[in-house]
Amino acid sequence: MYGTRVSLTKKQAFNFCEMSCLSRDQEVCVMAWGDPHESEVLVGSVNGTVKTFSTDKGIFTATRECGDHSQGRFTGLAVTDSSMITCVESGLLKVWKEGSTETVEVNVGNEICRMRQNPSQRHHVATGGKENPLKVWDLERPDKPIFTAKNVAHDWLDMRVPVWVRVYDPSTPQRRPVLEAQFGEYPLTALSLPASQDTVVVGNTHGELAILDLRKGLVRGCLKGLAGAVRGLQCHPSLPLVASCGLDRFLRVHSLEDRSLQHKVYLKSRLSCVLLSSRELESSADLSGDVEEVKAEEEKDEVWDNMETVTEKTKKRAAQKDEASVTGVDGKKKRKLVKK
Structure with missing residues (x-):
């Protein structure tokens, strides 16, 4: 922030x-x-x-x-x-x-x-x-x-068509979009172009990230792990990576090749935007306290990921009762429930 x-x-x-x-x-x-x-x-x-x-x-x-x-x-x-x-x-x-x-x-x-x-x-x-x-x-x-740009014509109900991801060609007289891609039903809050420029990464208000194909207008895949609205999004200028931040105060880096989560860092404060560097920056200050906090957060994630899931069977009330066989006055055997 x-x-x-x-x-x-x-x-x-x-x-x-x-x-x-x-x-x-x-x-x-x-x-x-x-x-x-x-x-x-x-x-x-x-x-x-x-x-x-x-x-x-x-x-x-x-x-x-x-x-x-x-x-x-x-x-x-x-x-x-x-x-x-x-x-x-x-x-x-x-x-x-x-x-x-x-x-x-x-x-x-x-x-x-x-x-x-x-x-x-x-x-x-x-x-x-x-x-x-x-x-x-x-x-x-x-x-x-x-x-x-010029908006597209109304639909068959004469209602306005919502704007999602549109591609325009300013070199032609055509002012309407040459391609349109849709994703989900929630408003988009962030967008970034990867180095390949044949796709685009978008994020919405529900923490959903998706890779859209700009040639076919289809969803190529989704990036998982976010919680809360996406506030900032940027693709690396040369590597197939995308960094995102949002209301959950985590910085995440995903791979655009296999869509896996590469890094996840909790940064305490509210995050609004992100800026990637193409080179390694050296720090002139000694901030070891912040370093320990980041490492501790990653260790917590590893502990939670490695924990086994324990399931406990619920005991029904009927399971707390015993059955006993008794003989009635008519000589027939009957079952009788006896509580513990």
């Missing part, structure tokens, strides 16, 4: 904030790498500040006021060569240029749920939200979107 680094190879978790002086308005909403070398992490909080964390020094090095709490939470955070991009729920997208107090403001519509950057064209971003269809923006020409 407030900034934790987890090393799965060393079985260590490091909290870089003083928990005793934190408040709810410092809750982390979004995270993004600040440079291609992954030496800085940008952390956006509920109170509208964006902090810069140095992975080499292990400390926060800068804080910038990038919004007002009344405008809503951050829904996206990204960087270009010399600028930082922020977007909030009210639909205000800002481009913060380095070394300048002036910002470029773009109104992308109300009730924005997510803003994402195109990794291959970093000046292109996509936005979408409630009653606000997908739009693609060119921040070099932000006057109007370069692509606006």
Whole structure:
């Protein structure tokens, strides 16, 4: 919730904030790498500040006021060569240029749920939200979107078709989706593309994770082990792994090849988002207490997994009675129940 680094190879978790002086308005909403070398992490909080964390020094090095709490939470955070991009729920997208107090403001519509950057064209971003269809923006020409999605036609009952996972092709005049995939009946809360990009991993409000095939629109498989809504989800940039976090306060890493659970770490605080590193980060602080807590949690899991299931047969009331054979006055044998 407030900034934790987890090393799965060393079985260590490091909290870089003083928990005793934190408040709810410092809750982390979004995270993004600040440079291609992954030496800085940008952390956006509920109170509208964006902090810069140095992975080499292990400390926060800068804080910038990038919004007002009344405008809503951050829904996206990204960087270009010399600028930082922020977007909030009210639909205000800002481009913060380095070394300048002036910002470029773009109104992308109300009730924005997510803003994402195109990794291959970093000046292109996509936005979408409630009653606000997908739009693609060119921040070099932000006057109007370069692509606006169009909803599909109503069904045979003239009712609106709910939005699940849709694939669009902005290179064609077609503004409706070219493919649609459905999963379950609960709202989706997180989505991430693996390195192969022929599938997508989605999570919903009931802790269900699924791998969807973007070529056929079918569910390829499900990832088990979660409890509670999925809050954060990210696939590794090069390995077939996906990390997820949710309301149950566990960080889980699943394999996308056999869908097995690779790692499970209890992190105590409420988790809202996750950011994976493509390289091993060294810690400059000695936090052995947190290391012991992670190991203890894993040992508990192993103990519970190895315990045998003991079943106890319930004793019925009839089993507590004995049968006795007696001879009646007519000379016939009869059975008589005798209580113990």
